[in-house]
Amino acid sequence: xxxxxxxxxxxxxxxxxxxxxxxxxxQSRTQFPTTQPEETIQxxxxxxxxxxxxxxxxxxxxxxxxxxxxxxxxxxxxxxVTTTPKPGWQDVPFLGLVQDALDLxxxxxxxxxxxxxGEARWGAAQKLTDFIYLTVGTGIxxxxxxxxxxxxxxxxxEMGHMLIPHDKAADPFEGTCPYHGDCLEGLAAGPALEARxxxxxxxxxxxxxAWELEARYxxxxxxxxxxxxxxxxIVMGGGVMKQKQLFPLVxxxxxxxxxxxxxxxxxxxxxxxxxxxxxxGSNAGVLGAIALGIRAHxxxxxxxx
Amino acid sequence: xxxxxxxxxxxxxxxxxxxxxxxxxxQSRTQFPTTQPEETIQxxxxxxxxxxxxxxxxxxxxxxxxxxxxxxxxxxxxxxVTTTPKPGWQDVPFLGLVQDALDLxxxxxxxxxxxxxGEARWGAAQKLTDFIYLTVGTGIxxxxxxxxxxxxxxxxxEMGHMLIPHDKAADPFEGTCPYHGDCLEGLAAGPALEARxxxxxxxxxxxxxAWELEARYxxxxxxxxxxxxxxxxIVMGGGVMKQKQLFPLVxxxxxxxxxxxxxxxxxxxxxxxxxxxxxxGSNAGVLGAIALGIRAHxxxxxxxx
Numbered sequence: 001x002x003x004x005x006x007x008x009x010x011x012x013x014x015x016x017x018x019x020x021x022x023x024x025x026x027q028s029r030t031q032f033p034t035t036q037p038e039e040t041i042q043x044x045x046x047x048x049x050x051x052x053x054x055x056x057x058x059x060x061x062x063x064x065x066x067x068x069x070x071x072x073x074x075x076x077x078x079x080x081v082t083t084t085p086k087p088g089w090q091d092v093p094f095l096g097l098v099q100d101a102l103d104l105x106x107x108x109x110x111x112x113x114x115x116x117x118g119e120a121r122w123g124a125a126q127k128l129t130d131f132i133y134l135t136v137g138t139g140i141x142x143x144x145x146x147x148x149x150x151x152x153x154x155x156x157x158e159m160g161h162m163l164i165p166h167d168k169a170a171d172p173f174e175g176t177c178p179y180h181g182d183c184l185e186g187l188a189a190g191p192a193l194e195a196r197x198x199x200x201x202x203x204x205x206x207x208x209x210a211w212e213l214e215a216r217y218x219x220x221x222x223x224x225x226x227x228x229x230x231x232x233x234i235v236m237g238g239g240v241m242k243q244k245q246l247f248p249l250v251x252x253x254x255x256x257x258x259x260x261x262x263x264x265x266x267x268x269x270x271x272x273x274x275x276x277x278x279x280x281g282s283n284a285g286v287l288g289a290i291a292l293g294i295r296a297h298x299x300x301x302x303x304x305x
Numbered sequence: 306x307x308x309x310x311x312x313x314x315x316x317x318x319x320x321x322x323x324x325x326x327x328x329x330x331x332q333s334r335t336q337f338p339t340t341q342p343e344e345t346i347q348x349x350x351x352x353x354x355x356x357x358x359x360x361x362x363x364x365x366x367x368x369x370x371x372x373x374x375x376x377x378x379x380x381x382x383x384x385x386v387t388t389t390p391k392p393g394w395q396d397v398p399f400l401g402l403v404q405d406a407l408d409l410x411x412x413x414x415x416x417x418x419x420x421x422x423g424e425a426r427w428g429a430a431q432k433l434t435d436f437i438y439l440t441v442g443t444g445i446x447x448x449x450x451x452x453x454x455x456x457x458x459x460x461x462x463e464m465g466h467m468l469i470p471h472d473k474a475a476d477p478f479e480g481t482c483p484y485h486g487d488c489l490e491g492l493a494a495g496p497a498l499e500a501r502x503x504x505x506x507x508x509x510x511x512x513x514x515a516w517e518l519e520a521r522y523x524x525x526x527x528x529x530x531x532x533x534x535x536x537x538x539i540v541m542g543g544g545v546m547k548q549k550q551l552f553p554l555v556x557x558x559x560x561x562x563x564x565x566x567x568x569x570x571x572x573x574x575x576x577x578x579x580x581x582x583x584x585x586g587s588n589a590g591v592l593g594a595i596a597l598g599i600r601a602h603x604x605x606x607x608x609x610x
Contacts, residue, residue: 157534224468261463
């Protein structure tokens with residue numbers, strides 16, 4: 001019997017927990033809203049306790065969390081949610097609470113780095129060493145692989161808060177980001193769409209001008225990510241990207257924004273394979289969390305061996 | 306006697322060649338204008354031939370070149386200058402010409418990655434694993450270390466061509482980039498300053514409003530780089546950054562652009578140590594090329610051993 005791993009994908013609005021094997025198969029899955037931290041984390045712990053009673057002990061667990069989080073293993077607050085604006089969640093020792101309750105190796109990273117890892121292992125980015133996973137939903141966030149490793153840097157990327165050109169004469173919308181107003185997230189995340197068009201974006205028809213403008217803003221962000229990280233592929237997930245009509249628009253506008261400067265055949269000749277949907281669909285995040293668990297298991301094993 | 310290495314820093318306007326040891330000391334240095342490729346590369350080769358006659362054989366050479374270049378060792382055109390707009394330099398096998406003439410291991414990367422490597426080894430980024438070297442001169446370019454390795458990605462970064470907010474009501478200047486008009490380079494490289502103010506930027510007084518505007522544009526670029534790569538430090542070199550009055554302005558505007566979102570003490574409490582001059586001054590590029598030579602020597606040695 002192969003080892004089982006747990007994954008927790010903690011988003012700002014909901015948490016997905018799953019148990020799976022080492023090959024990207026999920027055998028059990030649950031989800032619940034993100035409420036106060038004690039209650040939310042306890043629900044995750046209870047789920048894994050029940051799973052263990054039924055299927056035997058898990059080998060390890062991974063957590064992909066909304067942020068900002070501390071992902072530096074050398075830091076005294078490693079595994080904490082830190083300065084998030086989400087009420088009640090500041091300075092919560094997420095990793096420690098899970099580890100103490102379940103007494104297992106626990107991997108920890110941002111939700112988007114987890115999703116990037118899941119896509120690299122089993123999804124749309126297999127065999128790539130350099131790619132970006134960008135989620136466009138309640139917020140906009142990005143995770144990246146560089147030279148085959150997750151990008152962390154000093155803290156971790158906050159790609160959604162990139163500052164992009166915004167022609168206020170053509171579009172006077174001020175943006176919804178409490179920090180930057182019209183950064184990429186402030187112009188193009190779900191709440192920005194809802195504020196601008198005064199209706200749930202899910203109810204906007206596929207040919208509504210909202211999508212053309214949305215694609216324009218997203219493409220400016222993608223062009224900047226291409227200029228900075230030179231990814232081999234960009235995987236776009238999140239609730240807003242479920243509007244499939246966005247993909248051809250985003251691809252076309254990105255080529256326009258680059259305007260021939262980056263002469264890569266991957267972009268100029270095969271953009272459909274360059275800007276793509278997650279291969280793991282809406283399980284990218286939780287499978288990525290399981291992948292973090294697999295890594296934690298390995299490093300625990302090698303450290304103890 | 307310790308081994309000697311050669312370095313070629315090939316910029317769009319001038320080439321610097323030097324010979325140094327493995328510890329960041331330069332023992333000989335020359336520079337000449339970048340003219341046609343045959344003539345330019347031959348001058349570099351002649352210099353190293355003369356140096357070898359005088360001081361004995363070099364162990365290896367490194368080239369840090371303007372681009373775009375092909376830096377993928379697996380590619381059939383590895384070491385070529387590829388689609389550069391610089392007349393005569395398209396599809397020039399830079400690495401191959403130097404290797405054939407000197408019969409030595411030759412390392413090859415972008416000029417800015419070379420400078421980043423030099424700063425990491427002997428300059429302002431020692432012991433850092435994640436940082437950015439940004440040059441602001443005839444163009445704007447960036448090199449980066451991520452998890453201790455040079456960032457290449459699919460091709461290599463082109464950070465200068467990032468698209469940033471540009472308030473055309475306040476500043477109607479169209480920008481000088483032939484591809485993007487008002488990208489970062491189009492607004493803030495040396496030629497943009499010269500075009501906007503109709504005089505050599507070196508002759509603009511230190512309190513001229515040009516520098517405040519310049520700092521604003523540069524800080525938007527830096528904020529985006531921080532959001533994307535989360536560097537532990539940013540080293541800024543190049544001719545424009547010789548205007549030292551820019552540093553306090555750029556630091557202050559970068560903090561404003563981030564507006565408290567990235568709560569890093571390195572930025573909020575110690576910005577003077579976060580956005581810094583190159584530790585190697587104007588030798589960052591050629592010392593970085595020497596560092597590429599040292600790496601080429603090592604990998605040649607381990608491959609042959």
